[in-house]
Amino acid sequence: MYLCIQSGRRSDTILFHHQGGVDVGDVDALAARLEVLIIGGGIANFTNVADTFRGIITAIETYKDALIQYNITIFVRRGGPNYQEGLR
Numbered sequence: 001m002y003l004c005i006q007s008g009r010r011s012d013t014i015l016f017h018h019q020g021g022v023d024v025g026d027v028d029a030l031a032a033r034l035e036v037l038i039i040g041g042g043i044a045n046f047t048n049v050a051d052t053f054r055g056i057i058t059a060i061e062t063y064k065d066a067l068i069q070y071n072i073t074i075f076v077r078r079g080g081p082n083y084q085e086g087l088r
Helices: 027-033 049-062 064-069 083-087
Strands: 036-040 073-077
Touching: 049 064
Parallel strands: 036 073
Antiparallel strands: none
């Protein structure tokens, strides 16, 4: 499963390509090679990172079965205000 997400600065909404997110090209070809999902970003100054994580969690729950089926490993690195709450 290939996931391309784009989130708003202060939002818990994650957009996939078919919803207006970034065009990632041939999703099926990319999915065949994906083994890891990396969720990262710089250390935020003003963005409530917990809000960003809520959107990411919603997206992961949407594709949970495929992530499990393909044994995808997820790594998360995002710092900033409320990051501890976002990681819970």
